[in-house]
Amino acid sequence: MEIKVIRKVLDVNNTMAEQNRKMFTEKEVFVLNVMSSPGSGKTTTLEKTLSYIIPEIKSAVIVGDICTSNDANRLATTGVSVVQINTDEFGGDCHLAAHVVEKAACNLDLDAIDLLIVENVGNLVCPAEFDIGEDAKIVVLSVTEGEDKPVKYPLMFRVCDAAILNKIDLLPYLDYNREEVLNNIRQVHPEMPVFELSAKTGDGFTPWIEWLKSRVKRKI
Amino acid sequence: MHEMGIAKQIIEIATSSIPGGMEDIPVERVNLKVGKLSSVVPDSLRFCFEILSINTPLSGADLNIEVVPILARCNECKFEWTINEPIFMCKNCKSGSIEIISGRELDITSIELENK
Numbered sequence: 001m002e003i004k005v006i007r008k009v010l011d012v013n014n015t016m017a018e019q020n021r022k023m024f025t026e027k028e029v030f031v032l033n034v035m036s037s038p039g040s041g042k043t044t045t046l047e048k049t050l051s052y053i054i055p056e057i058k059s060a061v062i063v064g065d066i067c068t069s070n071d072a073n074r075l076a077t078t079g080v081s082v083v084q085i086n087t088d089e090f091g092g093d094c095h096l097a098a099h100v101v102e103k104a105a106c107n108l109d110l111d112a113i114d115l116l117i118v119e120n121v122g123n124l125v126c127p128a129e130f131d132i133g134e135d136a137k138i139v140v141l142s143v144t145e146g147e148d149k150p151v152k153y154p155l156m157f158r159v160c161d162a163a164i165l166n167k168i169d170l171l172p173y174l175d176y177n178r179e180e181v182l183n184n185i186r187q188v189h190p191e192m193p194v195f196e197l198s199a200k201t202g203d204g205f206t207p208w209i210e211w212l213k214s215r216v217k218r219k220i
Numbered sequence: 221m222h223e224m225g226i227a228k229q230i231i232e233i234a235t236s237s238i239p240g241g242m243e244d245i246p247v248e249r250v251n252l253k254v255g256k257l258s259s260v261v262p263d264s265l266r267f268c269f270e271i272l273s274i275n276t277p278l279s280g281a282d283l284n285i286e287v288v289p290i291l292a293r294c295n296e297c298k299f300e301w302t303i304n305e306p307i308f309m310c311k312n313c314k315s316g317s318i319e320i321i322s323g324r325e326l327d328i329t330s331i332e333l334e335n336k
Contacts, residue, residue: 001245001332001333001334001335002330002331002332002333003237003238003239003330003331003332003333004329004330005233005234005237005328005329005330005331006327006328006329006330007233007237007327007328008326008327009226009229009230009233009252009326009327009328010226010229010326011229011233012229093222093225094222095222097225125222125259126222126259128259129222129258129259129260129326130222150306151306152306154257154306154308155257155258155259158257158308158320186316187306187307187308187309188306188307188308189308189316190308190309190315190316190317191316191317
């Protein structure tokens with residue numbers, strides 16, 4: 001006997017994400033979900049980004065890692081409020097789910113901020129599947145990774161609104177084909193802006209900061 | 221990588237879908253639609269489901285996964301086609317403005333109880 005069900009498996013997460021989105025909209029907070037593989041320079045990119053946007057854009061960060069509060073400690077030196085989530089409490093999850101973000105957001109004064117950055121767990125697979133109630137998703141890719149990452153992980157590059165190509169200061173020392181990675185990104189998501197920059201030197205940050213500021217200001 | 225969590229959700233949804241009074245009838249099959257673009261590996265999902273369903277009404281049930289192809293439609297010329305490679309540009313007019321019609325599914329469609 002067949003019983004029709006027709007339910008999305010991620011229904012619970014999607015419902016929670018919509019509640020988050022409503023809460024963030026009421027509080028006029030723009031939420032940016034930052035994803036990448038481990039070691040692409042997410043944290044350094046965010047440290048540099050914060051140094052360019054505060055105090056103009058009042059910001060806070062939620063950092064997701066399986067273990068340690070190393071990234072939170074680094075980001076706290078920028079002066080913004082930081083909440084660390086360790087997913088080993090939630091079974092060592094490889095991504096941040098909507099309910100985890102909601103719990104972390106409760107520890108922040110949302111009335112005092114315009115921008116909430118969520119640094120997701122380093123992973124190009126699972127975070128792409130989980131809505132957390134964000135306004136925009138970005139992916140950070142670095143030139144020390146393979147040029148074919150965008151075509152190996154198409155869902156990640158499809159769901160994002162912008163991509164950052166980091167560590168361009170290393171290009172002179174690498175056999176990296178910059179055109180190839182840009183073509184691969186364009187193949188997977190032709191309309192997505194790509195910001196080529198170096199979080200270490202600050203090169204290339206202007207277009208990225210302008211994009212971020214304009215997106216935040218459109219909401220608040 | 222997150223197949224364990226997904227298997228857990230499937231078990232919760234499927235268990236709560238068993239009609240009242242039929243809790244003792246074994247579930248033979250859980251039918252699932254998984255889009256090719258979703259980041260789920262069917263073999264890992266079956267493995268996790270098998271382990272997590274032990275001692276639940278779904279123990280021993282078959283997880284039947286229908287893989288849904290990635291269908292796209294061009295916003296410019298309205299051409300529709302199936303995406304088999306990671307190229308998300310219109311096959312007809314090369315436009316990058318496209319819509320994904322299917323391929324992101326991760327849905328439970330039905331459960332099948334043993335016929336008595």
